[in-house]
Amino acid sequence: MQYQSQAVAKPYFIAAIGLFVGQILFGLIMGLQYVMGDFLFPAIPFNVARMVHTNLLIVWLLFGFMGAAYYIIPEETESELFSPKLALLMFWIFLVAGALTVVGYLLVPYAALAKMTFNDLWPTMGREFLEQPLPTKLGIVVVALAFLFNITMTILKGRKTSISLVLLMGLWGLAVFFLFSFYNPSNLVLDKYFWWWTVHLWVEGVWELILGALLAFVLIKVTGVDREIIEKWLYMIIAMTLITGIVGMGHHYFWIGTPEYWQWFGSVFSALEPIPFFMMTVFAFNMVNRRRREHPNKAATLWALGTGVMSFLGAGVWGFLHTLAPVNFYTHGTQITAAHGHMAFYGAYVMVVLTIISYAMPVMRGRAANSNKSQVLEMWSFWLMTVSIVFITLFLTAAGILQVWLQRVSTTPLGFMAAQDQITLFYWMREFTGLVFLTGLVLYIISFFVGGESKEAA
């Protein structure tokens, strides 16, 4: 580790992995509730489990992004963090606030939680992914601002690289677009319209800047390819991301009351959204092929390549599958959406966070790479989790196609629940595959504790 203050990334990464486990456990609960409706009812109804599942995902990815920034920025700027103490303080605040929120979800009926947390004063709760009580939302803003202050001050006093600039823009964008979560008019159409300014402009906008910067950083480290080349790719990728993705938001404005021209803007621009992801794949493979050094951390390289491929498949291909308005007319709000969501989040954001963790954790533990034994185990976990998510996506896609056919296309359409009863088999297969995913995750965690001879840090 070149700079002492990079060490603050460590608790962030550990918390991220811990919350990841929680996310998967709640995913398994929900998966079982799809086929065994009374499982854990009424203790944990489906809507509570889902809220915990999605919110934990968001929070652990944010922990991952923040940890990544604290690790990367000192190295990029060639200077210590502005304030490591502030970073640690924010870590604890974010962790405690996140834990209290999840405990609140699980122990108190949601309506009571809303009342306890002054939702009546400023209603923001009860909207998908933005279910957090008002104090939690305000806490997120405070933590984000303190974090951005810390990172921005560090960059201002040090070397300014393109990677740190792109990362900084992504992180500021994340904070700015979160502010739309405080806008909740009683007009549902307006509510939905601007809800997407947080949700879409995060995951199909500024988060991709963060993704690109993290990937570029790791690729420089593991391949030794010239920074100029990598940063040129980075700019081209994020240029295409925003050129296609900003107006691509129109694919969410097909059927929520918004004018019909959005069907054209949404279809055309979002049909181009796979391009930056394809570039990301080409980029990762190209850089690894042109590598100028053999970095001992093979696992990190594997994660980086996997991010390129899986983000293209999940976000690019599975997104394109249902993004054209005439297709989306039939697939909107079905298991097809769920299929895309799972592979896109895993392929893009989960994998890039695991990439940086895979690269940075050994360094923070005083070695260039883990022992061969540990890396082999980590690579097993890579394949188990990645293959599982592919099959989960395939099973949900099959379920979705059948659902669309039975409920929306057939000349004798079935009702929602009758259609669901017909596709139970695929939900069982999804749940089983979820258990394989969990096995992969357990192996991943074990890989941190496997000893053996490791390469010392240079």
Next chain:
Amino acid sequence: MSQAFTKSMARNIFFGGSTFFFLLLVALTFDTMQVLPKRDHRENITPAVAHGKMVWEKNNCIGCHTLLGEGAYYAPELGNVYKRRGGEFVKAWIQSRPAEGTPGARRQMPQFNLTPEELDDMVAFLKWTGEINTSNWPPNIEG
């Protein structure tokens, strides 16, 4: 990429392209805001409809159901439930959910203990939602 294409050119494409398309989004949003009143019939958002939306949110209905296709995919679409089932059915359904659930494979809906006023307002909200011009989505009444 060739040497003639430099990093600063790539950076300019990034800044120029994203600024242009963000401004396009703002312009389209401005136009959408002008057109929306004719499509969302906001003149019909009574205090009951507004309160119904709060009841919807406070009970995290979106955690199982979709509303205009957005939400969770565990339970039926409710954007057109007023047309599909009618207001009385909706109220009776919400009221009659057993608190301890019903054993078996069927998906369970919690008992939310809504007051008669909350039930009426929820129905008002769902009725108004059903009247939004959604370009003929969903494809049929089953949602």
